[in-house]
Amino acid sequence: MPRSKRAWIFTAVLAAGAIAMAFPFLWTVITSVTSGAGLSATPSLIPNDPSLDAYRTLFSTTTFGRSVANSVGLALAVTVIQVTTSALAAYAFSRFEFPGKRAAFALYLATMMIPMQVLLVPLFDQMKSLGLVNTYLGVLLPSMASAFGVFLMRQAMASVPRDLDEAAMLDGAGHLRTFARIVMPNVRPAMATFGIFAFMSSWNAFLWPLVILRSDELKTLPLALASLQGQFTTQWDVMMAGSVVSIIPMLALYIFAQKYIIQGVAGSGIK
C-alpha cells in the first residue's frame, strides 16, 4: 500500500474514534433539548422539536442555579487561596536556607501520598467539633494548601535567576516585595497551570463536599447533579440538562487554556 494512502486510513480511524468519543457529549446535549426524553419521547440525532423545557424545569423546580453559584464561588476561593499559599511556600523553599528545610519539604511531599478517603472520618469529626458541618468554611478549610502546588511552583521559581531578586534587594526591597514584584511575575505560566488545576479539582470535587454539605442551598454542582437522580428518576432530559450545565464551564476553560490544563495533568507525572 502506498504510504500516503496508509496515512489517510490511519487518520480516518483516529477521526472515527474521536467521533465515538464525542458522541456521549452530543447525545447529552440532544437529550437535554428533547422535551420528555425517557418518558414520552425518544431522542433522535436530529431533534425534531427542540425545546429548553428541561432547563426551565431544572432552574425553576430545584436549587440548581444556587449550586452553580456555590461551585463558582468555592472554586474561585480555593484557587486564589491555594495559589497564594503554595507560592509563598515555594518562595521559602527556593530562596532560603534554614534549619529543618529538608524535613519540611519531605513532610509536604508525604502529604501528597495520603488519600482523602483516609482522612474522611477524623476530618468530619474535626469539622463537627468546630461547628463547621454544613458550611462553606467546612469545605474550604481542608483545601487551603496543596503540596502539589508547592512542588510545581518551587520548580518554576528555581529557574528564575537569583540576580533579579538580589538587584531588587539592593534597591531596598524586602522579601515580600521581591516575592510579589520580581519572582511572581516570572512564574506566571506555572501559576496559570496550577491555578487552573486547582480550579478544576475544586469544581469537580465530590467526596468531601458530599460528607460536609447537607442543605440544598449549600450544595455544589456535583452534589446537586447526583441528587437530581433521586428527584427526576426517569426524566432524562432534565438530568442531561444538569450535566450540560456542569460540563460547559469546564469546556470553555478547556478551550481557552488547553495548554495549561494539559501541562497540569501531564506535568505532574513527567520528570
Add this chain to the structure above:
Amino acid sequence: MNRGATLGTVAPPASSAAARSSRDGRKPGPTARARRAKTTAIAYLFLAPSAIPLIAFVVVPVFRAAWASFHTWNLISPMKWTGLSNYRELFTDKDTLVVFGHTLYYVAGTLPLTFVGGLALALGLNRAFRGRNLLRGVYFLPVVTSWIAVAIVWRWLLNPSVGVINTVLTNVGIDGPGWWTDPAWSMPSIIIASAWKDLGYVMVLLLAGLQTIPEELQEAATLDGVRWFSRLRFITLPLLSPQIFFVVIISLINGFQVFDQVYAMTGGGPNGSSEVVVERVYDLTFRYGQAGMASALSMLLFAVILIITLVQIRGERKWVNYA
C-alpha cells in the same frame, strides 16, 4: 476528592539546595547568627500559610484515623478502646473480601482498556498531520468533566430499556444486557464509563513521553529497514518505560480510591454487586455509625496504596530505562 493529591506522588529528586546549607565553615559572629535567625524566621513565616493547614487537616487526621481504628466509635458518643478487634472483624468478614474484590475488578478492568487505548492514541497522535490537535482535544475532553456528570451520562447511554446503546444493539439483533441494573453487569458498566473518561489522561501522559524520544533514532531504524512492530518493541516501548511505569502506578493508586462514579452510577448496587472499598468506608461511617470500623478499613486501603507508592519509588530507581 482531590485527584491532584495523588497526581504528584512521583517522587521528585531530593532538594540539592538543602545540602548546601552549611556551605561556609566560618564560625558565625553574633551579627551573622542574628541574621541567620531572622532568615529562618522569615522562611517559616512564608511556609506557615500552607504548613498549618496541611498539618491540621492532613497530618493530624492521619494519626487520628489510625487511633480511631482501635476503637469502637459512632462519631457521637466517646470512643471506646477495643484494641485490634476492628481489624480482626475486618479480616474475618466476608464483606471485606467482597469490596476489595470489586475494587480489584475495577482496576483490572479499566487499566488494560485505558492503557492499550491510550498507548494506541498516543502513538497515532504523535505523528504530524492536519487536525491532530483537534483530535487530541476531543480525546482529552472527558478528562476535565466531573465524574458525576460522566456517571449520569453513561447511566443514560446504558439505560437497559431506552438507552441508545441497547437500542442500537436491538437494531442489529443483539439483546443488550441490563447494564447497571443487572448485578452481573454493574461493574462492567462502571468500567466502560471510567475507561472512556480516563483514556485521554493516559494518552497525554504517554504523549509527553513519546515527545522525548529523539526522532533520528526512529528514522535511522526505518532506513535500516526495521519494521514498525520491531521499532515499537525495541525502541519506542523501552524508551517510554518511565511513563508506562508511571501510568500503571498512578492508575493503580487512583483505581483503588474509586468512589465518585460508583456512587453516582450504581450506589454500590444492585445487591451490593458494585460496592467498592471507599463506598463501604462511607457507608460504615455515615449509615451504620461504625466510624472506628470505617477507620480500620481506610487504614487497610492506605496500606495498599502505600505499598504501591513504595514499589513506585523503588522501581523508578531500578527497572526503568531512562533515555
